[in-house]
Amino acid sequence: MNKDFLYDEIANGIASQIRNGVLKTGDRLPSVRMLCQEHGIGMNTAKRVFLELEAQSLIDSKPQSGYFVSRQRHRELPLPDVSRPSLTANDDEPSELVSKVYANMGNKELTLFSIGAPSGDLLPLVKLKKEIIQATRELGEGGTAYEPLEGNLKLRQLIAVRSLAWGGNLHENDLITTAGGVNALSFCMMALGKPGDTIAMESPCYPGILQLALSLGLKVLELPTHPATGIDIEALKNAIPKINLCLLIPNFNTPLGSCMPEEHKREVVALLARHQIPLIEDDVYGDLYFGSQRPRCCKSFDQEGNVLWCSSISKTLAPGYRVGWIAPGKYKEKILKLKLVHSISSVSIVHEAVANFLKTGKYEQHLRLLRRTLQNNYENYVRAIAEYFPEGTKTSRPQGGLALWVEFSKDIDTAKLYELAIKQQISIAPGRMFTLQDQFGNCMRLCIGLPWSEKLNLKLKQLGSLAKTHYVSG
Amino acid sequence: MNKDFLYDEIANGIASQIRNGVLKTGDRLPSVRMLCQEHGIGMNTAKRVFLELEAQSLIDSKPQSGYFVSRQRHRELPLPDVSRPSLTANDDEPSELVSKVYANMGNKELTLFSIGAPSGDLLPLVKLKKEIIQATRELGEGGTAYEPLEGNLKLRQLIAVRSLAWGGNLHENDLITTAGGVNALSFCMMALGKPGDTIAMESPCYPGILQLALSLGLKVLELPTHPATGIDIEALKNAIPKINLCLLIPNFNTPLGSCMPEEHKREVVALLARHQIPLIEDDVYGDLYFGSQRPRCCKSFDQEGNVLWCSSISKTLAPGYRVGWIAPGKYKEKILKLKLVHSISSVSIVHEAVANFLKTGKYEQHLRLLRRTLQNNYENYVRAIAEYFPEGTKTSRPQGGLALWVEFSKDIDTAKLYELAIKQQISIAPGRMFTLQDQFGNCMRLCIGLPWSEKLNLKLKQLGSLAKTHYVSG
Incomplete structure (x- = not known):
């Protein structure tokens, strides 16, 4: 088998494991020697794999310790602007976008970046069921x-x-x-x-x-x-x-x-x-x-x-x-x-x-796990956004929670992006939903509470392409 | 054993079974012959038992059929008056009685005539528990x-x-x-x-x-x-x-x-x-x-x-x-x-x-049973009220539901009755709670959704005595 093909295949495999969360921030990678044994390759090929992953900022090397999944594995995007709403109280009807987007919330066919809660896959469902059954049995009058x-x-x-x-x-x-x-x-x-x-x-x-x-x-x-x-x-x-x-x-x-x-x-x-x-x-x-x-x-x-x-x-x-x-x-x-x-x-x-x-x-045990998962998601989202979204995209840098705020350049209209994305089974929450005024038309909220996967990575890539193709004028 | 004593004892026993709901409206009583065998008494004593119960309006005789628990086993009380509230809309604070009475709702020591829901004893608790457990198991994402x-x-x-x-x-x-x-x-x-x-x-x-x-x-x-x-x-x-x-x-x-x-x-x-x-x-x-x-x-x-x-x-x-x-x-x-x-x-x-x-x-099965129980309760309440409450007491004649409205003569103040009753572990809902105006001071609501028992009969008797002793001026 061609060596170039081999090195590429192995690097992509590891990259994919990082992106889909099998390998998490801070995890140690196999050593060069182990990689050689595992794949039947020479030292030089194995080293090229790690160099390639480092170049992609997916891993860091630590002297005398080995290679680790990188914490900063994305180029840092600028922060969105401080908002500047009009300082007049108002009671205008909210954008009709709100009901449109909410109407799609239960649609399991869609990738729901628009949702505001953690996905059921991240919840301790079996343990909770047991608690419900127990409570029903023990409560006075059931x-x-x-x-x-x-x-x-x-x-x-x-x-x-x-x-x-x-x-x-x-x-x-x-x-x-x-x-x-x-x-x-x-x-x-x-x-x-x-x-x-x-x-x-x-x-x-x-x-x-x-x-x-x-x-x-x-x-x-x-x-x-x-x-x-x-x-x-x-x-x-x-x-x-x-x-x-x-x-x-x-x-x-x-x-x-x-x-x-x-x-x-x-x-x-x-x-x-x-x-x-x-x-x-x-x-x-x-x-x-x-x-x-x-x-x-x-x-x-x-x-x-x-x-x-x-x-x-x-x-x-x-x-x-x-x-x-x-x-x-x-x-x-x-x-x-x-x-x-x-x-x-x-x-x-x-x-x-x-x-x-x-x-x-x-x-507490569940929260520890959930926090790690969300942090990992956040890093994956930001990396994917840096890679796939148009030049000029800005993102917030939350240190917790479920939401990521994305600000595109002014010529991108996220209400229109919503329409295009929904045709590709992707739902986003356009910025215009989050105000009673006429602002945030170039922003959107992405939920980071979905379990990371190669599919999610692909959906972000699709979203980035839509934004690039249809809106960046110059 | 003295015959008088015997006849009285047997009649009281049956009366008590009717009052505590063991014998229900329309139930057939044992025949004269069976009563004789059961208690080892003569025909004349047995007949006296039934005559006594008939005199108390607790049973009816049907020719060729025997004796049955009476449907109209109370003297009919007059209906309360049609209400005559002031016809001006208002938003006055409701009587402070409301929070006082509600504060006692969870107190298991009290006989809660004041409550507005059926007692847990009348609910299909075991079947409901099973449904909760089943629902928890079968629902998507629990x-x-x-x-x-x-x-x-x-x-x-x-x-x-x-x-x-x-x-x-x-x-x-x-x-x-x-x-x-x-x-x-x-x-x-x-x-x-x-x-x-x-x-x-x-x-x-x-x-x-x-x-x-x-x-x-x-x-x-x-x-x-x-x-x-x-x-x-x-x-x-x-x-x-x-x-x-x-x-x-x-x-x-x-x-x-x-x-x-x-x-x-x-x-x-x-x-x-x-x-x-x-x-x-x-x-x-x-x-x-x-x-x-x-x-x-x-x-x-x-x-x-x-x-x-x-x-x-x-x-x-x-x-x-x-x-x-x-x-x-x-x-x-x-x-x-x-x-x-x-x-x-x-x-x-x-x-x-x-x-x-x-x-x-x-x-549907549960409702059939509950309706029968409530109707039986209603009849027991009305009988007890007719027997124990002061002259001049009026009651509504609901053909369903959980509430009985009692109107005393004008000189009885149910807010004061509440205070006296609560000392005897009885909670009522004074009429003043049911209006924002100054009316219904001589009324109260009794919940008929409590399981009938000799104790409940006794509590109604106590309530009647309180009303008689403390309020009837003449």
């Missing part, structure tokens, strides 16, 4: 009775314990369970906003939150937001006289992936407390950090009970279980009343099952 | 994924089929699932009312519905309501210019137990359609008819899609599962949008389990 209004006690205790990791020091009585994270945000907005009020948010922002605000008659003030450090504090300061409420996703925001530095969190909490403006903190992505430490929450700087910390397991464990919660600070009575009036009780079986899952430590 | 926005298809198909029983002719696409009945009403009110609008309701009305309306900034117009035939149609006609929305519980309304005649339903539907006022129909009690036929729904007369028919399994099967639905007619898009924005998805495991339970016919 879970057919209403729970206490505050929600499952065991679950609240465990969430309180876990709050230590982000600087919270919650007690079970500080918490109220809800039917998922959106239900938590819905209660907070209902409790604290009245029609005509203005709520400040990051821009771009999750469309579900924009629509939630509109459905309650609130006006939305979108504020400039940095792709790495989150909301622009000066802009928030200037907006204070105009706003009644503020909602932030400080940790691994969707769609940007931004994470506010601690100093920013402290400053925002103090600023809003000073002006008696409640802060709704959506922390559903906080546990999905890529680094070694969970970021703190705004709630950890809350001296006055002015922060309503909301979270759920929908982005980490089981979206369909609808298990979320609020630590509502001084607004507890209002939230309790709304929960009673609008839902009476959570579904006790799923809440009990999640409580038991958390109790055994299986949740 | 139920961790989001459902389609409309909700579980199988469940919607089965509800559509069942709608034939009440004159509906629904298709699965006419239905949207929700997290219980209250969630259904919440979406309807949010979709169709805006702050400052006026919603017309029956008076007295379920406090949860009053609070729901207030929480959305609506004003409530309480309308005169007949304890047997429901809302006063003339009053509704006169109110038309003042209202934007109407919510009715036409079948076995809580707290009155009233059921609108078909002609009233037809007329109300036409009236509201003519004036473009949406009708929210809460039909959670419709399946709990005592007679032989399920009453029709307003929805069955709806030509224009103006009726939003809401129901659930919370009053019949499993309150804690939070499984409800809406047939929203022409308002479907609005409701779907709200469901997406406020809850994203129902909890698929419980919805799938309920769908499977309905599919096997177990639900």
Whole structure:
């Protein structure tokens, strides 16, 4: 067999294992000697394989140690611009793109880059089933009775314990369970906003939150937001006289992936407390950090009970279980009343099952694995984007979460790209979905919560080709 | 043994079996001859037993057939008055009694006449557990994924089929699932009312519905309501210019137990359609008819899609599962949008389990048994009330449902009765809870969804004594 062919074939095989995640960031590769034995090749051929992979930035060599899958195996793309929304609160209907894209969410034929939750392949389904069965057997009256209004006690205790990791020091009585994270945000907005009020948010922002605000008659003030450090504090300061409420996703925001530095969190909490403006903190992505430490929450700087910390397991464990919660600070009575009036009780079986899952430590174990997978995905996405997407593409650099924000050059319209991509069974979330204004037309959000595979790599390549072919004018 | 003692003892034994439900309405009693053999007594003593029970109206004799547990085994009490609320819409805070009474709902030490759902003892808990386990095993991704926005298809198909029983002719696409009945009403009110609008309701009305309306900034117009035939149609006609929305519980309304005649339903539907006022129909009690036929729904007369028919399994099967639905007619898009924005998805495991339970016919079987039990309870309650409660007590005569409305003479204050009763471990729902106005102070609602027992009989006796001793002035 031709030596050139051999070396190429072996290099491609390893490259593919890296791209589809069989080999992960930091994994050690076989030694030159082992490669020779494994494939029946000479030392020179084996060395050419490693040189080729190094040239592609897929691996690094470490003296005296060998070759490792590279952490920085992509050329670094520039960050997207800080957003510059118009600073006028508005309640325009969101783009019709939103319902169009959502309508495709259940379509298993599509590659759903548009989705906002982790794929079922990344969830501990078998263990969860066991917990449901166990909960059904053990709960009084089989879970057919209403729970206490505050929600499952065991679950609240465990969430309180876990709050230590982000600087919270919650007690079970500080918490109220809800039917998922959106239900938590819905209660907070209902409790604290009245029609005509203005709520400040990051821009771009999750469309579900924009629509939630509109459905309650609130006006939305979108504020400039940095792709790495989150909301622009000066802009928030200037907006204070105009706003009644503020909602932030400080940790691994969707769609940007931004994470506010601690100093920013402290400053925002103090600023809003000073002006008696409640802060709704959506922390559903906080546990999905890529680094070694969970970021703190705004709630950890809350001296006055002015922060309503909301979270759920929908982005980490089981979206369909609808298990979320609020630590509502001084607004507890209002939230309790709304929960009673609008839902009476959570579904006790799923809440009990999640409580038991958390109790055994299986949740921490699952999160460790999920975080590693997401980080690996992120690196694969960014590498593929650098390789396949048009010149001038920028991406956010999330240090956690499920979202990657992609900004094309101005002449690429992602609403049109959506139409082309869907014909190739690819669904993306165009940037225009994430605002009530006319902005982000050249941006899109990609979900990194799909299991990496050669197919996914190919789909990103297709997407890049579509963007290149149809839109880059010059 | 003394004959007098014997006859008394045997009669009391049978009376107790009737009161605690071992012997049910229509059951045949042993013959005179069998009673003689069983107790070793003479024919005359046996006959005295039956005469005594007949005198207490507990049994009837049928010539050539024997003795049967009586259907009319209570003296008929007069009906409560038609309500006469003030005809001004208002948004006053509901009585603080509401939260006081609700706070006791989970207290297992109490006899909860105040509750609005069937007791767990009347539910098919073992069969439901099996369905949950089955659903968890069979659902794709173990139920961790989001459902389609409309909700579980199988469940919607089965509800559509069942709608034939009440004159509906629904298709699965006419239905949207929700997290219980209250969630259904919440979406309807949010979709169709805006702050400052006026919603017309029956008076007295379920406090949860009053609070729901207030929480959305609506004003409530309480309308005169007949304890047997429901809302006063003339009053509704006169109110038309003042209202934007109407919510009715036409079948076995809580707290009155009233059921609108078909002609009233037809007329109300036409009236509201003519004036473009949406009708929210809460039909959670419709399946709990005592007679032989399920009453029709307003929805069955709806030509224009103006009726939003809401129901659930919370009053019949499993309150804690939070499984409800809406047939929203022409308002479907609005409701779907709200469901997406406020809850994203129902909890698929419980919805799938309920769908499977309905599919096997177990639900019809369960309902037949539950209806018989509730009817028997109703008769026992009314008998006990006639026997133990003060002169002048009136009760509604529900032909289905879970609620019995009791009206004392004007000098009895049920808010004070609540305080006295709770000391004896008895919780009632005072009438003042069921209005935003100052009315029904001498009324209360009793739940007939508790399993009948000698203890329950005793608790009603205690309640009657409290009312007699402390309040009847003369």
